[in-house]
Amino acid sequence: MRTKDEAKRHAIREAAIAAVVAGGLGGASIAEIAKRAGLSQGTIYLYFSGKDELFDAVFLDVKREIHARLMAAAHAGGSAKEAIRGMWLALFDHASERPADFAFAEHLSAARMLDGRASPEIDAMAQEVAQIIEQAVLSGTLVDLPTQTLSALLSGPALQMARRSVVRKEPPSKDELDLAFEAIWRGIAR
Known part of the structure; x- marks a missing residue:
């Protein structure tokens, strides 16, 4: 039996991302x-049973990386506003540094919404973000709206701006990000 190699797995991951972004x-x-990836199809099947398993694994890898970045920013200290702003900006940092990963995650997220596939791990990540927002509501920092509504109000503009920056290959300026965040924050702050 052949052993699995992390360098090959990484090459498969990067090739899958590039293929989805391109086509x-x-x-x-x-x-x-x-x-x-510069590998045989048989080598890919050594790692994954098929395309769906491959895409799911790469999607989880990318989402873990994004989530880790968001949580690091949220837990960097400071007020609820600073934590949420940190997460908001971390999304742009990730999209700027890893635009193909961001675009891949967008493709897979859209497909998962359409086919209704859920993942306990992705749901747990979303719950961790929701807890930060819930704490901001409980502390009186944010208006008392459903967490999903507040999350949509925060993430919708951020995702749209990140998509635009990936497509145009031009990240928004710090001033644009600051203005956008402050405008959104004024709408949801107590």
Whole structure:
């Protein structure tokens, strides 16, 4: 039996991301991913049973990285506003530094919404973010709205701006980010 190699797994991950970003989910075949990774299709099947398992694994990897970054920013100290602002800005940092990862996650997130697939790990990540927002409501920092509503009000503009920056290959300026966050914050702050 052949052993698995982390360098090959990483090459498969990067090739899957590049294939999805270049051609969408439908255009990213195992053959295309293998070609981009410089590996045989058989090698990919040594790591993953098929395209769905591969995409799910890469999606979880990317989401873990983004989530770790958001949580590090949230727990960096300070007020509830500083924690939420830190998470908001961490999303842009990640999108700027890893635009292909961000675009891949967007493709998979949209597909998962359409087919209704859920992941306990992704749900747990969302719950961790929700707890930060809930604490801000309980402390009187944010208006008393449902957590999902506050999350949508915060994340919607951030995701849209991050998408735009990835597509245009031009991140928003610090001033633009600060202005946008403050405008959103004024709408939800108590």
